[in-house]
Amino acid sequence: MAWFIRFKARSLVSATTRPLRDVLDSFHCSQSHFSDCSVRSFPRKWLRSKAMRLNEVDDIQSESSSSPEITRRPSVSALKASNNPLGLEEFPHVNDPGEKLNLFDELKQRFLSFKKHKYLEEFEHFQALKEAQTPKFMVIACADSRVCPSTILGFRPGEAFMIRNVANLVPPLENGPSETNAALEFAVKTLEVENILIIGHSCCGGIQTLMSMQDNGDSSFIKTWVTNGNIAKNRTESAANHLSFDQKCRICEKESINRSLLNLLTYPWIEERVKKELVFVHGGYYDFLNCTFEKWTLDFKGSIDEERGRILVKDQQLWC
Structure with a gap:
């Protein structure tokens, strides 16, 4: 036809x-x-x-x-x-x-459906948002389509200021400007969030890319970005070289979260607030294969044990 x-x-x-x-x-x-x-x-x-x-x-x-x-x-x-x-x-x-x-x-x-069952039913809440936003959380999560913090943790509009990037990485201050540290600056200095939560997840393609990278001078955007996780990769290779690639990736997924928690402290305006307990930094790991969530908090007072290649954490929880 x-x-x-x-x-x-x-x-x-x-x-x-x-x-x-x-x-x-x-x-x-x-x-x-x-x-x-x-x-x-x-x-x-x-x-x-x-x-x-x-x-x-x-x-x-x-x-x-x-x-x-x-x-x-x-x-x-x-x-x-x-x-x-x-x-x-x-x-x-x-x-x-x-x-x-x-x-x-x-x-x-x-x-x-959202308008009928959320917006109209919570009309006063949404009207209040037009005046200002006062989120308690700054969330840094992976761009992976399988990981949606608002769905997983039930954040309502106005509760969490979010940024998503490949492999949920936070570059250190010395690496220069990026959209991630620009968002951090706004969240901490302007919105005065009380909690920074970095969420990693299982089967992370960004971490797999990091772990499989060779030093061949590849300058693709993705590979250039994930080099922010090189320290986590090196620590993983040193501690778990005998394990399979998939097992090393799973370890690195969590190690990179901890490394990003430390990188947060390279920003003076974050470190100062953490010392005064005005801001708390947390790690989170979402295993979407088993639907579990691990949460921990950086123990700044307990000091950071760089010599042994680890950080001290507190308030560890497993939600399952």
């Missing part, structure tokens, strides 16, 4: 197909690589004129909708450019009757 529609359209607008074909031959792209294509070099007037011609084709098809050979879908069809005469191919739309809702339709339903 899609071929028959294109054939009909071609016969109806044969006078306009040649210029469009010439362009589409040089503007060939597939649906999956559409974002790589650019039409910035086409004059706007040219694009408008071509769009008007395509609209005329659409109008002609609409007028012919009573014909048994041509049927129009109730929803918009996806189009892609190709080398055939009009360059238009019709794909089944995910919103066709009997098919799943497309992704944004699903997001719409989730939003409307």
Whole structure:
């Protein structure tokens, strides 16, 4: 049917197909690589004129909708450019009757459900947020899509100021500016959070990348970033070199959290508040394979035992 529609359209607008074909031959792209294509070099007037011609084709098809050979879908069809005469191919739309809702339709339903069951039911809470935010927590978590702190720990809007990055790393002050320490500065100095919680997790791809890296000068963004965890990697290799790769990764997932806790103290405005017990720094580890959560707090008064390669912690808990 899609071929028959294109054939009909071609016969109806044969006078306009040649210029469009010439362009589409040089503007060939597939649906999956559409974002790589650019039409910035086409004059706007040219694009408008071509769009008007395509609209005329659409109008002609609409007028012919009573014909048994041509049927129009109730929803918009996806189009892609190709080398055939009009360059238009019709794909089944995910919103066709009997098919799943497309992704944004699903997001719409989730939003409307949130508005009905959360926003409207807690209207006063959300109205209060427009005045200011006063979160008690600063949360640093991994960007991994399987780890959602608000879902895991039940944070309501306004309760936690969050930043997510690859492998939930905190670079030391000496490494210079980054979005992570900028967020830390805002959370500690401006919002005056009382708790900084770094959350790691099982099966972390960032840690796996760190543990498998070779010193070959690879300068990719990801590998450059995860080098912030090199000390944790080296400590893991020294202490657990006899273990399997997966076991070492699991150890490093926790070791990197502790190393990031120490890196927090390289920022004077955090160290000062920790000493005065105005801010407490915590580690957390979410094992989504078994749905358990480990939590511990850095024991600043107990001092940090750098010589033995470990930090002292307190208030260790396992939630399961």
